[in-house]
Amino acid sequence: MIERRAARLLSISGFRLALRSVGLSLAGAVLVFAIIYHASQATIRAALDQTVAGEIADIRSDVHDDHKPLTASVNDAVAEADGTFYALTGPNGALLAGNLTISPALARRWHGLATLHRHKDPALPRHVAAIRGRAVPLPGGQTLYVAENASALLALNRLIANSFLAVFGIILTLGLVGGYLAARASLRRVEAITATAGEIMRGDLSRRVPLSGRGDEFDRLALAQNEMLERIQALMENLRQVSSDIAHDLRAPLARLREHLELARRRHPGPELAAMFDEAIAQLDAALGIFAAVLRIAEIEAGARRASFAPVDLSALLEGLAETYEPVLAHNSQALSLDIAPGLQVRGDRELLTQMFVNVLDNAVQHAPGAAVALHARARAGGGADLILADRGPGIPAAQRARALQRFVRLDSARHSPGSGLGLALVAAVAGLHGGRVRLEDNAPGLAVHIWLPGL
Amino acid sequence: MRILLIEDDPKMAAYLRDGLAQEGYETDHAADGRDGLLAAAAGGFGLLIIDRLLPTLDGLTLLRTLRGAGVHTPALFLTALGGLDDRLAGLRAGGDDYLVKPFALEELAARVAALIRRNAVPPKPTRLRIADLELDQLSRTAWRGGQKLDLKPRELELLEYLMLHENQVVTRTMLLEAVWEFHFAPQTSVVESHISRLRGKVDRGFSRALIQTCRGAGYRISADD
Numbered sequence: 001m002i003e004r005r006a007a008r009l010l011s012i013s014g015f016r017l018a019l020r021s022v023g024l025s026l027a028g029a030v031l032v033f034a035i036i037y038h039a040s041q042a043t044i045r046a047a048l049d050q051t052v053a054g055e056i057a058d059i060r061s062d063v064h065d066d067h068k069p070l071t072a073s074v075n076d077a078v079a080e081a082d083g084t085f086y087a088l089t090g091p092n093g094a095l096l097a098g099n100l101t102i103s104p105a106l107a108r109r110w111h112g113l114a115t116l117h118r119h120k121d122p123a124l125p126r127h128v129a130a131i132r133g134r135a136v137p138l139p140g141g142q143t144l145y146v147a148e149n150a151s152a153l154l155a156l157n158r159l160i161a162n163s164f165l166a167v168f169g170i171i172l173t174l175g176l177v178g179g180y181l182a183a184r185a186s187l188r189r190v191e192a193i194t195a196t197a198g199e200i201m202r203g204d205l206s207r208r209v210p211l212s213g214r215g216d217e218f219d220r221l222a223l224a225q226n227e228m229l230e231r232i233q234a235l236m237e238n239l240r241q242v243s244s245d246i247a248h249d250l251r252a253p254l255a256r257l258r259e260h261l262e263l264a265r266r267r268h269p270g271p272e273l274a275a276m277f278d279e280a281i282a283q284l285d286a287a288l289g290i291f292a293a294v295l296r297i298a299e300i301e302a303g304a305r306r307a308s309f310a311p312v313d314l315s316a317l318l319e320g321l322a323e324t325y326e327p328v329l330a331h332n333s334q335a336l337s338l339d340i341a342p343g344l345q346v347r348g349d350r351e352l353l354t355q356m357f358v359n360v361l362d363n364a365v366q367h368a369p370g371a372a373v374a375l376h377a378r379a380r381a382g383g384g385a386d387l388i389l390a391d392r393g394p395g396i397p398a399a400q401r402a403r404a405l406q407r408f409v410r411l412d413s414a415r416h417s418p419g420s421g422l423g424l425a426l427v428a429a430v431a432g433l434h435g436g437r438v439r440l441e442d443n444a445p446g447l448a449v450h451i452w453l454p455g456l
Numbered sequence: 457m458r459i460l461l462i463e464d465d466p467k468m469a470a471y472l473r474d475g476l477a478q479e480g481y482e483t484d485h486a487a488d489g490r491d492g493l494l495a496a497a498a499g500g501f502g503l504l505i506i507d508r509l510l511p512t513l514d515g516l517t518l519l520r521t522l523r524g525a526g527v528h529t530p531a532l533f534l535t536a537l538g539g540l541d542d543r544l545a546g547l548r549a550g551g552d553d554y555l556v557k558p559f560a561l562e563e564l565a566a567r568v569a570a571l572i573r574r575n576a577v578p579p580k581p582t583r584l585r586i587a588d589l590e591l592d593q594l595s596r597t598a599w600r601g602g603q604k605l606d607l608k609p610r611e612l613e614l615l616e617y618l619m620l621h622e623n624q625v626v627t628r629t630m631l632l633e634a635v636w637e638f639h640f641a642p643q644t645s646v647v648e649s650h651i652s653r654l655r656g657k658v659d660r661g662f663s664r665a666l667i668q669t670c671r672g673a674g675y676r677i678s679a680d681d
Contacts, residue, residue: 255558
């Protein structure tokens with residue numbers, strides 16, 4: 001759960017942007033602190049080094065100019081010392097004068113300028129954390145050590161390190177919290193838009209994306225979307241209006257024509273005329289049927305039926321249809337084999353799903369007379385149902401299969417059999433309404449209509 | 457039996473009155489919704505035939521108002537509105553049947569007969585009987601000449617529907633709607649195939665065929681020839 005949340009947060013562009021700016025701020029902080037560190041270190045070191053150099057010069061001038069013995073000069077310096085350490089060692093390393101114990105290990109490491117830490121050299125005086133000074137080799141194997149208390153150097157290091165950690169932590173925390181809040185806010189807005197889009201796709205065209213009123217980029221996006229939705233709704237209403245206008249206005253004269261033909265047939269009961277009237281009425285009914293099918297497909301594609309979707313027991317529906325079509329197929333010398341998994345459920349429109357399967361079955365009856373038909377229905381891994389109606393008829397050439405799902409497409413081979421060319425188009429429309437898909441496949445030989453429907 | 461026809465198109469109204477007169481029905485005609493409502497509320501009709509798109513008061517509101525006022529005369533919507541939700545809206549408003557224009561007169565006549573009879577005849581006994589054919593609605597069993605018939609559930613439903621409409625023509629569309637709940641027309645001979653099966657089980661081997669085909673209209677079950 002938490003991992004999924006984190007993954008979702010990371011996938012939000014706002015949060016990634018926040019993370020990037022936190023990274024940049026942290027890099028900036030590192031740079032600034034590095035500069036401060038080096039500048040302060042250099043300054044303190046220079047001051048310490050200058051003091052040490054002065055002390056050494058004083059001792060040298062005592063020895064050279066005043067011809068004082070070196071030990072005495074060192075002892076004098078020690079006496080005046082305040083935070084300065086001196087040592088004079090003989091060739092064997094023994095301390096000849098001074099206030100600093102030089103262990104052999106220390107002597108080995110200390111050449112020229114050096115900073116020495118008490119945690120590495122426990123022989124250093126108790127009250128200092130570090131010293132910095134110079135070892136001066138003298139003629140006769142003696143060595144003069146002069147060093148200043150460098151505790152301040154360490155204290156400053158610690159101060160800088162602590163400040164850096166504090167600043168680093170604050171930037172990181174503020175950045176992450178800010179990024180999280182910004183991401184959550186934008187996620188909420190995006191989810192509001194997504195939810196609205198979902199409801200619209202389920203058929204409620206009157207839904208609009210809510211505005212926050214802050215006039216931010218999301219509001220601008222939402223405004224643009226709402227305007228687009230307004231336009232789509234107007235177009236859909238227009239389409240529906242036109243459809244029902246057509247239904248009423250254009251079908252009315254055709255209906256009247258049919259009435260006239262029926263009346264005429266009743267009034268002129270000659271057998272020859274009756275046959276002509278019957279043929280004319282049948283032609284008219286075919287035209288009206290195509291008309292009704294086109295309107296039906298348009299209605300399905302408009303998606304308003306999604307609003308009334310309910311769970312449908314697909315297994316029971318298919319069993320019932322198989323029972324219904326078994327005599328039709330038998331009459332057409334077609335054997336039917338069934339393999340319907342129990343308990344298949346989908347969310348949808350029972351009436352339209354029934355019509356979809358009826359159209360697929362009708363297709364097999366009309367285009368594969370005498371050929372065996374198999375109906376398979378099984379649960380699909382990851383939800384939903386896979387339905388295959390396969391026949392052993394002539395099939396559809398690969399190049400024409402996709403076209404066969406379009407409206408008014410009647411393949412050459414079907415030109416002389418009954419049908420409007422709308423049956424499979426309606427199948428595709430119903431599957432699409434349910435979020436499913438239809439594919440026509442080769443059954444080698446024959447046609448396999450493969451319908452996938454998503455689960456509950 | 458008087459029928460009230462509420463239809464604003466005069467040509468359609470004339471055609472319907474003519475057709476219904478041939479079937480032996482008397483019709484009154486109201487040309488808009490308000491007149492229709494008043495006439496229907498006055499009572500005395502065995503059936504209302506209502507167009508949905510009417511001036512002054514639409515058909516749905518009209519029937520809803522009537523039903524709200526306690527008028528339970530059977531009502532058939534006869535309308536050009538054939539959308540997916542339209543039929544349901546008609547039935548929800550209190551309609552007993554829904555027929556989309558254009559239609560065959562035979563279809564209308566069969567539905568009118570079924571509606572009028574449904575209202576006139578007292579509730580059926582649970583055992584239907586036509587000549588030597590019997591069907592028990594509770595145990596879902598049928599016999600011919602005392603011999604139990606081996607019928608599938610759907611075949612029994614089909615036979616039951618035919619027997620409930622004894623001596624009446626029932627159309628393919630009526631059967632598709634009632635037995636299969638198909639509110640569309642399959643492109644293949646679903647009804648014909650099932651009737652043929654049913655005949656094989658009910659009539660084969662008997663001198664008198666009870667299930668009759670009415671050419672161009674539908675089927676009828678009857679003990680008469």
